[in-house]
Amino acid sequence: MSLKNRAALATRVIHAGQEPDPATGAVVPPLYTATTFVQDGIGKNRGYDYSRSGNPTRQRVETCLADLENAAAAFVFPSGLSAASIMVATLKPGARIVAHEDLYGGVYRLLAQVAPAMSGVQVDLIDFCDTETLAASAQGADLLWFETPSNPLLKVVDLQAVAAIARDVGAVSVCDSTFASPCGQLPLDHGIDVVMHSATKFLGGHSDFLGGVLAVSERAPKGLADRVGYLQNALGAVMCPSDCALLLRSLRTLALRVERQGASAAFLAQQLEAQAEEFGISEVIYPGLASHPGHGVAAQQMTSFGALISLRLTGGTKRVERVLTSTELFHFAVSLGSVESLIQHPASLTHAAVAEEHREKISIGDDLVRLSVGCEDPNDLLADLVSAFAAG
Numbered sequence: 001m002s003l004k005n006r007a008a009l010a011t012r013v014i015h016a017g018q019e020p021d022p023a024t025g026a027v028v029p030p031l032y033t034a035t036t037f038v039q040d041g042i043g044k045n046r047g048y049d050y051s052r053s054g055n056p057t058r059q060r061v062e063t064c065l066a067d068l069e070n071a072a073a074a075f076v077f078p079s080g081l082s083a084a085s086i087m088v089a090t091l092k093p094g095a096r097i098v099a100h101e102d103l104y105g106g107v108y109r110l111l112a113q114v115a116p117a118m119s120g121v122q123v124d125l126i127d128f129c130d131t132e133t134l135a136a137s138a139q140g141a142d143l144l145w146f147e148t149p150s151n152p153l154l155k156v157v158d159l160q161a162v163a164a165i166a167r168d169v170g171a172v173s174v175c176d177s178t179f180a181s182p183c184g185q186l187p188l189d190h191g192i193d194v195v196m197h198s199a200t201k202f203l204g205g206h207s208d209f210l211g212g213v214l215a216v217s218e219r220a221p222k223g224l225a226d227r228v229g230y231l232q233n234a235l236g237a238v239m240c241p242s243d244c245a246l247l248l249r250s251l252r253t254l255a256l257r258v259e260r261q262g263a264s265a266a267f268l269a270q271q272l273e274a275q276a277e278e279f280g281i282s283e284v285i286y287p288g289l290a291s292h293p294g295h296g297v298a299a300q301q302m303t304s305f306g307a308l309i310s311l312r313l314t315g316g317t318k319r320v321e322r323v324l325t326s327t328e329l330f331h332f333a334v335s336l337g338s339v340e341s342l343i344q345h346p347a348s349l350t351h352a353a354v355a356e357e358h359r360e361k362i363s364i365g366d367d368l369v370r371l372s373v374g375c376e377d378p379n380d381l382l383a384d385l386v387s388a389f390a391a392g
């Protein structure tokens with residue numbers, strides 16, 4: 001069932017692609033673990049032959065995600081990096097990618113190190129917030145790749161500006177929207193061709209499975225969605241049916257979780273900024289704060305400023321380590337977007353794969369910590385941070 005343009009996202013997360021099972025009336029779609037399906041004759045089947053090529057549970061979650069992102073089609077993969085790899089595989093050898101300089105470390109490694117070595121792809125990293133430089137650098141590019149808000153500096157990229165530049169130069173635009181989720185922003189509505197997610201994060205929301213998504217716009221270059229679907233099967237990059245069922249279960253609470261997590265993050269960011277000096281914080285980075293350089297753009301294109309906050313702490317690396325290991329509710333662990341709050345250290349963890357000079361250039365230093373705000377009571381979370389700042 002497509003609910004596009006007919007119902008709000010909070011309704012669509014529960015109903016899109018999730019009609020009761022026609023055979024039994026079960027309100028939760030059945031989990032099909034079968035790897036193979038009986039054929040009724042040569043060239044005759046009931047829609048499926050082999051689970052890598054198509055699976056009814058995967059079909060359900062892909063239908064739901066296409067609906068949520070207002071996409072022509074969506075595809076799910078075993079991890080976010082697998083989704084990114086498939087997108088890179090759509091390119092011809094020697095193609096040119098222009099990517100935002102602030103990217104998750106694993107995506108940086110894929111684009112800046114693995115793809116050039118494997119298929120001679122050329123990659124330039126630039127600041128996508130500077131649209132003049134982007135317009136100049138994008139000449140001759142095949143793919144424009146960016147995250148907004150970006151990981152870990154939470155830079156906000158203007159979706160419509162990138163979409164217009166991509167159209168002008170004939171490049172495909174890909175937005176990694178992991179930090180926002182469809183309940184925070186809808187990049188395809190702003191003219192972007194492909195939206196990517198690590199479903200491991202907000203979409204899954206419980207830190208209990210890995211997944212990735214590519215959703216392709218109706219306005220994307222002809223044949224792109226078919227090519228992504230072809231490569232998903234041809235390269236075997238499929239999400240397993242039990243994870244598809246978990247993802248569908250998690251999507252049902254996505255709107256609630258994102259609303260709660262965004263509200264708590266906004267509260268914490270304001271409190272931390274108001275008492276920054278007292279807490280030994282030199283900078284609070286959150287797109288919902290008026291002090292954030294991308295706040296104006298974020299307010300135009302986002303419906304929730306998200307649940308990630310980055311902080312720069314004073315007092316040196318030893319103090320940063322004491323803070324990271326002193327919180328009780330915020331677990332010191334990588335990942336984000338889940339119901340439990342997390343705190344992590346990008347320079348040594350999520351961005352360890354990024355070349356040191358590049359980390360220095362864009363200011364991912366030892367003073368930077370990243371918070372992912374969960375669904376706990378926001379006052380408890382504030383008290384936890386305050387006592388860790390005091391211990392540090």
Ligand SMILES: Cc1ncc(COP(=O)(O)O)c(C=O)c1O
Pocket residue numbers: 079080081082104106107147151176178179197198199200210211212335
């Ligand atoms: C913004 C972003 N994109 C992609 C990924 C990669 O996703 P996965 O870990 O599911 O492969 C991550 C992981 O942290 C991420 O933060």
